[in-house]
Amino acid sequence: MEDKNVSFEKYFLKYKNLIIRVIVDGSGDYQLAQEICQLVYERFYKNMDKVRPGMEKVWLIRCAKNALTDHYRKARVRREIYTEDIPPAEVGNLLVEKSIDRQEERIDQRDLAGKILSEVRKVNVQWYDVLVLHCVEELPHAEAARRLQISETVFRARLCRARAYIRENFGEEYKKL
Numbered sequence: 001m002e003d004k005n006v007s008f009e010k011y012f013l014k015y016k017n018l019i020i021r022v023i024v025d026g027s028g029d030y031q032l033a034q035e036i037c038q039l040v041y042e043r044f045y046k047n048m049d050k051v052r053p054g055m056e057k058v059w060l061i062r063c064a065k066n067a068l069t070d071h072y073r074k075a076r077v078r079r080e081i082y083t084e085d086i087p088p089a090e091v092g093n094l095l096v097e098k099s100i101d102r103q104e105e106r107i108d109q110r111d112l113a114g115k116i117l118s119e120v121r122k123v124n125v126q127w128y129d130v131l132v133l134h135c136v137e138e139l140p141h142a143e144a145a146r147r148l149q150i151s152e153t154v155f156r157a158r159l160c161r162a163r164a165y166i167r168e169n170f171g172e173e174y175k176k177l
Contacts, residue, residue, distance in 0.1 A: 127165065
């Protein structure tokens with residue numbers, strides 16, 4: 001069995017850029033992404049033995065998204081505390097507030113996406129795999145089909161069925177966001 005530090009370094013080198021990209025996509029802030037990435041890997045090191053083999057990438061992505069959500073929720077609470085006794089004219093930078101509101105909206109969208117993926121996985125693992133490769137990892141159809149070792153036609157059919165299921169079961173909830 002390989003040393004914990006060697007194993008950690010392997011996962012760090014393999015997924016570091018992906019984790020940073022996930023956070024930058026959610027925040028638009030590269031510095032914040034680096035800080036959260038560090039936090040994610042600290043948590044990963046502490047919990048490596050609890051992560052199921054083969055699920056490291058999924059665990060890291062989920063942890064990164066949760067850490068970003070926590071960051072914006074804390075920012076929202078701080079903003080509410082700071083603005084409680086201050087007249088609105090003196091609150092400060094409206095751009096920051098609007099940015100936080102947009103981030104909260106994105107967090108709600110990502111929470112719904114997580115809920116949808118979880119439900120799809122329960123219903124049909126093949127649909128889930130297709131959605132993760134195409135929508136989360138943003139792979140083109142041909143590359144995703146190759147990874148799943150299926151034809152592109154089969155891939156497109158599964159994607160179409162998964163999307164139909166999502167529309168049918170989450171259409172109203174999705175429209176509210």
